[in-house]
Amino acid sequence: MPFPGGLWWLLCCRQGFTLLRRDYGEAGKGGADDDEAEESFELRSKGDEGAPLQVNVTQPSRTSSGSERSLPVSEETHSLITEKKSGRLQGEPDAIVKGWLQRDVRGGIKTPWLRPRKYWFVLTEDSLDYYSGCEVTARCLGSLVLTSLCSVLWPDKQTYKETGYWAVTVFGRKHCYRLYTEHLNEAVHWVCALQKVIISKPPVQTPTQLLMCDIEENRNSPEILDQIYQNNPILCYTAGPIYAPLLPFPYAAPGGQGYAGIRDEAVKLFHSLQQLEGLREPALLMQGVLQTCHDLPALVDEIYCQLVKQTTEPPAPGAAADLRYWQLLACMSCTFRPSLPVLCYLQLHLQRTENQFPDSEATWYGRFIAEALHKTKGRECVPSLEEIAGLMGRQETECGVHCPSIATCHVAVTSQTTVQEVALELMLRLGLAHSPNSFALYEESWQHVRPLPEDALVADVLTRFESSAGEEPPRKPPGRLWFRHYGCLNLDCVPCNSQEFAVLFEQGISRWSIVCWAVGSPARGQAASGVEAVPVQPFPGDSFSDGSCRVRTETDTGDEAARDQPGGHVVGLWVCPL
Known part of the structure; x- marks a missing residue:
């Protein structure tokens, strides 16, 4: 009488794994090879088992994205990835750490009777390789090239509770290794060794960064600059998508606050920028882009570079679609200050635009942006919709301040106008400039009434009022600004009719x-x-x-x-x- 199907599989599974030579990742047949091809990482060996490992690194090229650099492929590859020239040697003298590790534990439950798949991992100064066995002639199944952009996650207790293994995750350019071991000290040893190798790597520079350096070096040669822009489409407007950020970000860097990874968010934001071209009311989308940059400060330089790219050599200079990018660039300049290299790159772009299109709308926006960059400081909040509408027209925003005994005073403010500046202007209007008493602006909402610091930005207060609109309980007034006395009261020489x-x-x-x-x-x-x-x-x-x-x-x-x-x-x- 034959055994039931489930029991027969239970008794024969280990023998079947041995027959299929899958105990330690040895070469299988059919589907096994297909799975390994699907899970291949940075490098892949296609030679025979007995032949020494010869790996040649290349980087795929996309002709439709517009994000490639017009340098020779070998030069770009060398700037991003170090080639691995030597094969596996007897005794592996260049190995930093080596040992057996499991990969991709499946099922979530540790089962002692089922032997997990193990591989022989070798960490060198250039890559993390894994083989089918520890023999010198073992076949290399994959290799993850380590650069300064790679990252490692430490083992966590939650994974150990679920699987019974301590996990080490290594993120690379395209893929990642999820490695498992039963011993915590072994996992910590691997993580420390990987981090030490990653930290020792020189910083990776993207093609955009290299071209920014070239532009800075030739800023006084218009002919050379024109040639650089003409030969490198990555610097100019593109109607297609991009598949990677223009600036380097660590692989799998977490976004936080409900966002995806930094690299994914950078690519998504470029798609959002392209949507501005066809919107009749772009203020809400602009505010969303600004809020993302506020939540993820690492993306500020990236968005500046993307906006410079989309305003360089546009198909229709001065058209409505082109001005949308300039309007968002004006909002960015009044909210965030870029890093010094990006700031120099932006200033050269503004100067070049003014030379190409004098007395155009783009030139006027460029002058507005250049002036705003000199005044911009850190913002607590992103601009409100009313402020964005004013920035799109390069105009100031009107702010209403309530004063006791008189009607509301309207004051024109910019994105960098402080509370102290508004208070001084109101004191001049009301004839209180020589008063011995002190006056200040107060923020009044249904939650609190408090004086505002002198260096606080009025635009940030208006944004808070806009964000809290609709949240007030019934019969509660909306947020507003008040001009009131502050500090000790001085009654000397206060006329009753003043x-x-x-x-x-x-x-x-x-x-x-x-x-x-x-x-x-x-x-x-x-x-x-x-x-x-x-x-x-x-x-x-x-x-x-x-x-x-x-x-x-x-x-x-x-x-x-x-x-x-x-x-x-x-x-x-x-x-x-x-």
Whole structure:
């Protein structure tokens, strides 16, 4: 009587694996070879088993992407990957670490009766190779070239709990190795050795970076610059996609905050830039690009390079599609400051555009961008939709500030206007420039009322108001700016009929009630004094936890003629809690 199918497979599986010579990754037949071909990494050996390993590194070329560099393929390959010239030697004197490791544990459950696939891994100064066995004549199944862009993930407990193995993940240019071992100290030893090799590698430079250096060196030779742009399409506008970032990023570098990897996000953003050409209302998409750069600061230089690329040799200079890139470049220049090499590259691009198209819209945007780059500092928030609309037209944004006792004051602000600058302008408008009291801008929302730091950007506050719009509870006012008194109150020489007195009179804080005695210029036969209630901030150090009141008085030392002057002075102040 034959065994049931499941039990028969259980008894024969190990013998079957041995017959198929798959215990340690030896050569299989049919599907096994196909699987290995699918999982091949940076390099691949196609020679016989007994022949010495000869590997020749090349890099694939895409003619449709527009992101290639017009250098010889051998030169570009040498700049990115070091060729491996020697085969496997007896005793492997160049090996840093070698040993048996498992790869791609499947099923998620450790099963003692099923022997996992093992390979003989050898780490050298140039690559991580794996073989079918530890013999010198063993076939090389793959090799991962190590550059400064490679990265390694440390083993984590979660993978160990799920599989029973400690995992070491090595990310390369196209693929990655996921290696497993049963011993933590062995996994840590491999990770440390891999990181040491990666750190020792010289920085990788992309074709765009190399061409940026060439442009900087020949900045005073227009003929050579034109030839560089003409011979290198990677620097010019392209209607097709790109398949790799223009700048180097570590392989599999995490994006964080729900984003994909940095390299993937860079490619996605280029596609988003191309969508701007056909949008009639591009402000929302521009804000999304700016927010991505704000969340992932490593992409700021990349987006600058992409925008320079798309505004170089466009098919229709000055058209609406071309101006979309210039408008986003204006928003970027008012929000982020690029690194020094990218800044020099951008400034040369702006100068070259002005020489090619004088008095054009692109030239006016270029001048606006150059001026903004001199003032741009770090932004807490990305521009609001209203600010983006103003930047697209190279105009200032109008900001409304509420002032006590008067209507709302409208102030024109730029992306770099500070709170202190707005406060000083309002003090000049209201005649408070010589006042002994201090005034500041306050941020008022349904959550809090607080004074703003002097160096805070008004544009960031407006963006916070826009972001919180619609989140207020019912019957709660939206966020707004207030111009109010700040600090200690100085009552010397505050005329009752002055704008300053009106501002102080209207200002209030819910916990305090302040009453002032003001002596004015009475008419004949009328009382010589009046009482005015002025709610202001409490004095520093005043504490009224016991419910008591405090009286502060100031004696008018002027003569009788001074009392007859119009307006009078505040001579007494009574503070009590509400």
